Amino acid sequence: QVQLQESGPGLVKPSQTLSLTCTVSGGAISRGDYYWNWIRQSPGKGLEWIGYIYYSGSTYYNPSLKSRVTISVDTSKNQFSLKLSSVTAADTAIYYCARVGFYVSWYFDLWGRGTLVTVSS
Amino acid sequence: EIVLTQSPGTLSLSPGERATLSCRASQSVRSSHLAWYQQKPGQAPRLLIYGASSRATGIPDRFSGSGSGTDFTLTISRVEPEDFAVYYCQQYDRSSYTFGQGTKLEIK
Numbered sequence: 001q002v003q004l005q006e007s008g009p010g011l012v013k014p015s016q017t018l019s020l021t022c023t024v025s026g027g028a029i030s031r032g033d034y035y036w037n038w039i040r041q042s043p044g045k046g047l048e049w050i051g052y053i054y055y056s057g058s059t060y061y062n063p064s065l066k067s068r069v070t071i072s073v074d075t076s077k078n079q080f081s082l083k084l085s086s087v088t089a090a091d092t093a094i095y096y097c098a099r100v101g102f103y104v105s106w107y108f109d110l111w112g113r114g115t116l117v118t119v120s121s
Numbered sequence: 122e123i124v125l126t127q128s129p130g131t132l133s134l135s136p137g138e139r140a141t142l143s144c145r146a147s148q149s150v151r152s153s154h155l156a157w158y159q160q161k162p163g164q165a166p167r168l169l170i171y172g173a174s175s176r177a178t179g180i181p182d183r184f185s186g187s188g189s190g191t192d193f194t195l196t197i198s199r200v201e202p203e204d205f206a207v208y209y210c211q212q213y214d215r216s217s218y219t220f221g222q223g224t225k226l227e228i229k
Contacts, residue, residue, distance in 0.1 A: 047166070047209060047220035060216050063122075096165055106213040107156035109177065111165035 002026040004097045004112035012091075012119050018084040022097030022112060023077075029055045030075040034099040037108065038071060038082045042093035052100070053080050087119045123147055123214050125221035133229040140197040142224045144210035149190045154213040157186055157195045160223075161206045169208075170195060200226070 008020035022036070029036065038050040051061035053071045061069045070083040084091060094116050098108040124147040134140055144155070152173040158166035168177040170186035173193055183198045197204055205228050210221040 046222050047211075049218040049220075062217060098165075106154045107168060107171040107211065108158075108166075108218075109168050109171075111167070114165050 002099075002110060004099070004110060006095060006097050006112045006115040008095075008115060008117070010116055010118060012087055012117060013121050014088055014119055015086055018082070018087050018091060018117055018119070020082045020095055020097075020115065020117070021079050022081070023079050025078070028075075029073060029078050029080065031055075033102050035102060035105055036071075036073065036080045037098045037100060039096045039098055039108070039111075040091075040093040041096065041114070042090075044090070045093075048093075050082065050084075054102070089119050091117070092119045093117060122217065123150060123212055123219055125210050125212060125219055127208075127210060127221035127224045129224060130222075131225045131227060133227050134200050135229045136202055137199050138229075140195075140200050140204070140226055142195040142208055142226075144188075144193040144195070144221050146191045146193070146212060150193075150212045150214065152189050155186075155188070155193050156211045158209045158211065159204075159206050160209065166209060197226075202228075 003025045005023045012018045035052040037052040041047050051071050053059045053073050059071050068085045073080040094114040096111050096114045098111040126145045128143045155173040157170040159169050160166040174186045185196045187194050207223045207225045209223050
């Protein structure tokens with residue numbers, strides 16, 4: 001079955017760029033059946049949707065984060081990635097990748113296990 | 122942005138009791154666009170209910186969802202020991218998603 005796995009540094013310095021990758025196994029991103037998302041969870045803000053990408057490269061971001069977020073896709077590696085620039089302590093969170101259906105895109109039916117990213121000097 | 126407010130913040134029940142969790146939206150949400158998730162410590166959220174009332178694959182029938190407009194409810198008919206967790210509602214509107222702050226279901 002399809003599985004999602006986040007990876008990347010667990011510690012990022014303030015003002016730097018957070019970079020994470022989600023590897024999709026058991027199904028090809030390029031099939032076009034899903035949008036691929038990033039979501040984060042922090043004690044202060046709860047669950048917060050960051051944005052999504054389609055295999056074609058089209059994206060949509062949370063307006064509150066849009067100026068700092070870039071999501072990209074590499075279909076040859078079956079991966080998609082998140083970059084969040086100019087991070088502060090408020091960006092400390094567990095970051096999840098998740099999918100929503102292309103035709104029914106109202107809910108997240110599959111999540112990765114999440115990865116904790118701490119912003120600290 | 123549609124804000125979801127869940128109540129109560131914490132619900133203390135004994136196994137076998139009925140649990141009723143509420144999710145109120147700041148403006149009307151299409152029923153098809155409302156979902157519920159369960160999260161246990163150290164795990165990612167798991168989809169329970171979509172379309173306000175449809176159970177996801179493998180979810181026991183003691184879980185049910187209802188509601189429309191701005192008021193939605195998740196009901197667990199008889200709480201099992203494995204149901205103690207945090208529950209979140211989530212909505213979709215104009216290509217964006219928001220979550221409620223969660224209700225913690227704890228053992229009384």
